[in-house]
Amino acid sequence: MKPFKIPESVLVVIHTPQQEVLLLERADHPGFWQSVTGSRHTPDEALVDTAAREVFEETGLAASAADFRDWEVSNVYDIYPAWRARYAPGVTRNTEHVFSLCVPQACVVTLSPREHTAWQWLSWLEAADQCFSASNAEAVLLLPQFMA
Template sequence: MVRFKIPQSVLVVIHTPALEVLLINRADAPGFWQSVTGSRARDDEPLEETAVREVFEETGIAARAGVLRDWGLENVYQIYPRWRHRYAEGVTHNTEHVFGLQVPAGTEVRLDPREHTGFQWLPWRAAADACFSPSNAEAILLLPQFAE
């Protein structure tokens, strides 16, 4: 049985108290820098659980050790054609729920090389400029409003 992605996802802006933002480089799209993203594993999975799981899978960071906040923002966007095959036929849009995760400076990052090939910590404005996704860049630009 083919298992399609659920078109409900999270975007987690991981940052330090000094507003340095973690960006990771996609393995399947070199040069595509982004924050942690990922789809719900099941329809009834709480979004916070999705965020915690995706942060750990993609970076090795235990989100509950930091300060995880639901920013109460949603982005609805058209799924890039190159990734539509991952979704059921006819699914063209995804709803992304935005979270922030504050971690201490120097937090260790362990990437899954099948998903990401590199990471960098950048000041928030530079991180927004480096993102390939407009919704990701917009979320990072809102960071000062949501950070402690």
């Protein structure tokens, strides 16, 4: 049996210096666009290590912990009912920690086909409009503030 997911995750806004943002389309929900997200594998896994692992797994982009910026922003939200079975019984909320990763320019990424079917680089405002998750859209809208 697969272990339950830990209800603590990262959201990584991958962007360029020109504020282009990478979005990925979910394989299990076509039309749902998002930034890189993922849960800790163990309770003691450092959040920045979770961010680096998830970025590599979902995009093929290799980055070290020093490449990430921890925005020190956390969102607590209700887990979508469709995904609650992945968590222990009674777990209904997740805490998401926001990070960013600046890459030199928009680039080709290698998707994990199990998780995503398409990718696109958009201006930060267009990306925010495309995000299905309110917390993801809010994070993208904060990008100019965190780049200043």
